[in-house]
Amino acid sequence: xxxxxxxxKSINNNKPRTDSDAIFSLSSAYITLETxxxxxxxxRCALSLKSADGMHFTExxxxxxxxxxxxxxxxELKNRMVVDSYGYLWVVLEGKSMADILAGISAIGDTVxxxxxxxxxxxxxxxFKIEKHSNEVTQYLIYNYKFNKFYPFVPFGQKxxxxxxxxxxxxxxxxxxxxxxxxxxxxxxxxxPI
Amino acid sequence: MSIPKTPSWQRxxxxxxxxxxxxxxxxxxxxxxxxxxxxxVGLDFVSITVIAGIMILAxxxxxxxxxxxxxxxxxxxREQFPELHDIIERVVARNNLPKPKIAVINTNMPNAxxxxxxxxxxxxxxTTGLMDLLDxxxxxxxxxxxxxxxxxxxxxxxTLASLFSTVAWYLMxxxxxxxxxxxxxxxxxxxNNSGAGxxxxxxxxxxxxxxxxxxxxxxxxxxxxxxxxxGSAQMTGKPVKLANALMKISGNMRQIPTKDLRQVEGLNxxxxxxxxxxxxxxxxxxxHPPVEKRVQKLMEMEASMG
Numbered sequence: 001x002x003x004x005x006x007x008x009k010s011i012n013n014n015k016p017r018t019d020s021d022a023i024f025s026l027s028s029a030y031i032t033l034e035t036x037x038x039x040x041x042x043x044r045c046a047l048s049l050k051s052a053d054g055m056h057f058t059e060x061x062x063x064x065x066x067x068x069x070x071x072x073x074x075x076e077l078k079n080r081m082v083v084d085s086y087g088y089l090w091v092v093l094e095g096k097s098m099a100d101i102l103a104g105i106s107a108i109g110d111t112v113x114x115x116x117x118x119x120x121x122x123x124x125x126x127x128f129k130i131e132k133h134s135n136e137v138t139q140y141l142i143y144n145y146k147f148n149k150f151y152p153f154v155p156f157g158q159k160x161x162x163x164x165x166x167x168x169x170x171x172x173x174x175x176x177x178x179x180x181x182x183x184x185x186x187x188x189x190x191x192x193p194i
Numbered sequence: 195m196s197i198p199k200t201p202s203w204q205r206x207x208x209x210x211x212x213x214x215x216x217x218x219x220x221x222x223x224x225x226x227x228x229x230x231x232x233x234x235v236g237l238d239f240v241s242i243t244v245i246a247g248i249m250i251l252a253x254x255x256x257x258x259x260x261x262x263x264x265x266x267x268x269x270x271x272r273e274q275f276p277e278l279h280d281i282i283e284r285v286v287a288r289n290n291l292p293k294p295k296i297a298v299i300n301t302n303m304p305n306a307x308x309x310x311x312x313x314x315x316x317x318x319x320x321t322t323g324l325m326d327l328l329d330x331x332x333x334x335x336x337x338x339x340x341x342x343x344x345x346x347x348x349x350x351x352x353t354l355a356s357l358f359s360t361v362a363w364y365l366m367x368x369x370x371x372x373x374x375x376x377x378x379x380x381x382x383x384x385x386n387n388s389g390a391g392x393x394x395x396x397x398x399x400x401x402x403x404x405x406x407x408x409x410x411x412x413x414x415x416x417x418x419x420x421x422x423x424x425g426s427a428q429m430t431g432k433p434v435k436l437a438n439a440l441m442k443i444s445g446n447m448r449q450i451p452t453k454d455l456r457q458v459e460g461l462n463x464x465x466x467x468x469x470x471x472x473x474x475x476x477x478x479x480x481x482h483p484p485v486e487k488r489v490q491k492l493m494e495m496e497a498s499m500g
Contacts, residue, residue, distance in 0.1 A: 050459075086456040122459060144455075163450055164438050167489075171434070171496035181490070183446075187455035 019113075020106040022148055022178045023124060026141070029176040030098055030126075036172040039128040039139060045101050046092040046194040047108050050120040051083060060115040064091060064108055071107075075100040082193040088122060092194045101126075109145070121145040125153075125189065139165060142189065149180035153188055161188060221253060221260070250360060254353045258317055261309045267297035267319045274298075278325065281334050282318065282341070289429050291345055294318045304328070304443045308340035309349060316344040328439050335426055335436030336443075342425030348418045355414050359407035415481040423488055424495065433492040433499070440492075444485040 033039040051057065061081070068079045068091075078094040091108055095101050105124050112121055124143040129136050140153040152169035156162040166186065170179060180186065228249075232242050253260075261267075272279040278296055286293045294308070294316040304324040310316030318340045325333065343349070427433035441447045451458070 084456075086454075088456055122455065142455075146459075159452060161450070161452070163441065163447065164434055166450075167434050167437060167493055168496065171493040174493070174497060183450050185451075187451050187453065187458060189456065190454050 019109050019143075019145060019148060022150070023106045023109070023143060024102055025177040026126065026150075027098060027102055029173040032173050032176055033128065033141075033169070037130065037168055039130050039169070041098060041101075042127045042129050042138075043096055043098075043101065044092065044094045044127040044194060045105055045125060046090050046192075047105055047112075047124045048088050048090050048122040048189075049112055049117065050122060051087050051089045052117065052120060056115065057117065060112065060117060061089070063115070064111055067107065067111065068093075068104075071104065075104065077101070077104050079104075084191075084193045090193050118145070123189070125192070125194070127194065137165075139169065140189075140192075141169065144180065144185075144187075147180055147185065149178050149185075151180040151186045153186065155188065155190070159188075159190055216264075246360070250353070250357060254350070255311060257349065257353075258310045258315070261307075262297060262317070262319075265299055265319065267299045269295055269297045269317075277330070278320065278333075281330065282337055285334060285338050285341055285429055289341075289345075291341060294341070294344060296320075298322060302326075306336050306340055308343045310344065311349065312347065313344050318344070324443070327442055331430075331432060331435045332439035332442065335430055335432065336439050338426035338429040339422045339436060342422040342429065343418070345425065346418065346421060348422070351418065352411065352415060355407075355411045359404050359411065412481055416483045419482050420488065420491060423492055427492060427495050431499075433495040437489045437492040437496075440485050440488055446485055446489075 030041050034041075065081070068077070071077060072079070075097075076095060077100055080092050082090045082092065084090060093101055093104050095104070109121065109124065112118065122145060124145070126141045126143075128139045128141065130139060131137075138155070140155075141150055142153050143150050150173075152166040154162040154165040154169075156165075170181070173179065174181070229242060229246055232245065237245075262269075270278070275296070275298060278298070282296060283293060285291075292314050294310065294313075295318070297317055297319045299305075299319060299321045301321045302323040303321055304327045306318070306320040306324055308316060308318045318337060320333075320337070324336065328336065423433075423436060426436050430436070
C-alpha cells in the first residue's frame with residue numbers, strides 16, 4: 001500500500017476494505033441503478049492496467065489468460081485482451097450474470113496484486129445502458145484502484161460529459177458502494193477499447 | 195442594519211454585491227450617526243427607541259426600491275422576456291404562490307436574487323448572464339430557489355434578526371455617551387469609579403452582543419439558503435437541475451476533469467490531496483454556504499426521492 005493511499009485512508013477514516021469487497025458491493029448496487037435510474041448493465045466490463053516490460057508481466061498476463069480459459073467452461077464469460085494507445089492493457093469481460101462478471105474482475109485484480117503489480121492497476125470499469133428519447137446512451141461506473149472508490153462517467157458528444165447524469169448516478173448509489181464524492185477526481189476515460 | 199435582500203448563492207459577482215452592501219452601509223451609518231446625534235442633544239431613551247424603530251421599519255419597507263435602485267435592475271414585461279415570465283408563472287401556479295414582479299439586470303455575471311416585504315409585493319431579479327448560462331430547467335431551479343426565499347419571508351426574518359444587532363449597537367452608543375457624561379445619561383448616578391466601571395461593562399457587553407448577533411445573522415442566512423435549495427427542489431422535483439445550475443454559476447463545473455485518467459495517472463498532481471476548500475473563519479462570516487455543501491445536500495435529496 002502506497003504512502004498516499006495510507007494517508008488518504010487515515011484521513012477519510014475508512015474501514016479497511018479490500019478492492020474485492022468494494023467491487024462486490026456492486027452486486028446489489030447495480031439493481032439500485034436499474035430501479036432508480038433505469039440503467040441496465042450491458043454485461044460488459046473491463047480491468048485496465050499499465051503494461052510493463054519483462055518476463056514477470058508476461059507471465060502474469062499468461063496466468064490471467066489461463067484463468068479466463070478455465071473459468072470459461074463454467075461461467076460463460078467471453079474475454080479478450082486489448083492494448084490501447086496509452087500502453088494500457090485492457091482485460092475485457094462479457095457475461096450475462098453480474099455475479100460472474102464481478103467474480104471475474106475481482107479474481108483478475110487479485111491475481112495482478114498477488115504477482116506484485118498492484119501499482120500498475122488503474123481501473124475496473126462497468127458499462128451500463130439507458131433508453132433516452134428512444135436512443136441508447138452508454139454510461140459507465142469506474143472503480144479507481146488508487147483511491148479504492150467508484151465514480152461515474154457519462155461521455156456526451158466529443159470529449160464532453162453529462163455532469164447531470166453523473167450526479168444522478170452518485171445520488172443513487174453513494175451509500176451503497178465506496179464512492180468518490182470529490183468530483184475533482186472524476187477523471188474520464190475517453191475512447192474506451194471495450 | 196437590516197439585510198433586506200436575499201442575494202443569490204455565489205460570491206463571484208463582487209460588483210453587484212458590493213454596490214448593494216455599500217448602499218445599505220451608507221444608510222446604516224447615516225442612521226447610526228443620526229441616533230448618536232439625538233442622544234447627544236439629550237433626547238430620552240424611549241423616544242430614541244421609537245425613532246430607531248421607525249427608521250428600521252422604513253428601511254425594511256423601502257428595501258425593494260433601494261435594492262432595485264442600487265443594482266440597476268429594470269422591471270420587465272411579459273413582452274420583453276416571455277420565457278422568464280412563463281417559467282415563473284408555471285412555478286407559482288403549481289405551488290399556489292402569488293406571482294412576483296420580475297426585473298432584469300443587464301450584465302454577464304450570472305446572478306439572481308429576490309427582495310420585497312412579503313409574498314404579495316416581492317420582486318425576483320435575474321441577470322441576463324444567468325439566462326444565457328442556464329437551460330430552462332436549471333433556470334426554473336434557480337427561480338424556484340428565489341421564490342422559496344419569498345415564500346419563507348426570509349427578508350423579514352433577516353431584518354428582524356438584524357434588529358437585535360442594531361439594538362446592541364445602539365446600546366453601545368448610549369452607554370458610551372452616558373459614560374462620557376454627555377446628554378441625558380444616568381443623572382442620578384454618582385460620577386465615581388464604580389459608575390465608569392459599569393459603563394465599560396455595558397459597552398463591552400454591547401459590543402460582544404453585536405459581534406455574536408452578527409455571526410448569528412450570518413448563520414441564519416446560510417441556513418435560509420439551504421432551506422431555499424430544499425424548497426426549490428420540492429417545487430420543481432428536480433434537485434439535480436438546481437445542483438447543476440449552482441455548479442455552473444460558481445464555475446465549479448470546470449473542476450470536473452476532462453483530461454484522461456491515463457494521461458494524469460503518471461503525474462504527481464494526481465496524488466496531491468486536495469486542499470481544504472475555504473477557511474473555516476471565512477465560512478463563519480459568509481452569508482452563503484459553500485457550493486459543494488449545497489450540491490451535496492441536493493444530491494442527498496435526489497437520492498432520497500428514489
